[in-house]
Amino acid sequence: MKSTSFNRRDFSIGLAALFSGFGIVPAVMTATTDEEISLTAEAIHQEVIFKATPKRVYEALTDAKQFDKVVHLSEAGMSLGKASTEISTEAGGTFSLFGGYISGRHIELVPHERIVQAWRAGSWNPGSYSIAKFVLTAQDSGTKLVLDHTGFPAGQARHLADGWKANYWTPLQKYVT
Secondary structure (H helix, E strand, O other): OOOOOOOHHHHHHHHHHHHHHOOOOOHHHOOOOHHHOOOOOOEEEEEEEEOOOHHHHHHHHHOHHHHHHHHHHOOOHHHOOOOOOEEOOOOOOEEEEHHHOEEEEEEEEEOOOEEEEEEEEOOOOOOOOEEEEEEEEEEOOEEEEEEEEEOOOOOOHHHHHHHHHHHHHHHHHHHHO
């Protein structure tokens, strides 16, 4: 004996076929459009070599006292005076850099290997965060740091890329060597 009962899936498929027969496609059945997907999202990828161990570079980026010294060697830090640096050493903890202009939360901390942060600049709209991922690998007698920064507001890539160089990499080079 053949069952004539319908489940929800069968009903939905039948209803969709009925609508499509009349040239009507329910909103829940429409395909994703190009307007929903960014194919041109800005991103930053930078690779820097330091003449220091991954441990030394990692600690300079995650220890508040050490990073405060890096800040004061940077272009932005020279105008900050005695602005403090606050950095939690725990995943999930917060950080506040450059007198609070840069802030966020550590998503992942793998000592001497990786730092992933929800990262934002003070000029961004409230609630806007990007992802900054630092990967450290030993290379010869130094460290290769790879930064991938994504999810920031449109139009900010050039400014942020220049800022990473002037306010992170150049002073960090001076500090760790």
